[in-house]
Amino acid sequence: MSILKKPIVTEKATGLNDKSQYAFEVAIDANKVQIKKEIEQLYGVTVTGVSTIRTIGKVKSKFTKGGAVSGRRPHGKKAIVTVKEGDVIDFYSGL
DSSP states (O other), rough: OOEEEEEOOOOOHHHGGGTTEEEEOOOTTTTTTHHHHHHHHEEEEEOOEEEEEEEEOOEEEEEEEEEEEEOOOOOOOEEEEEOOOOOOOOOTTOO
């Protein structure tokens, strides 16, 4: 099973591309060494740094005919990967 779930393509994450940084959603149990190896193998770039962010799932509630229903969004983990100057990861090449 791959530890990379999907790239994060938001306005803020796309702005990081100018600084040779890319954002990915990763498995919660993945560490920085595993993330670095996976990125280098999958995209063929040289990774110079990895920063990880743990996100805690929010409690969400909504009101229905039957009363209030509450639930929780799942916990997650993001990785900000810095690649060597000149290396580029193109998320849109296969489209």
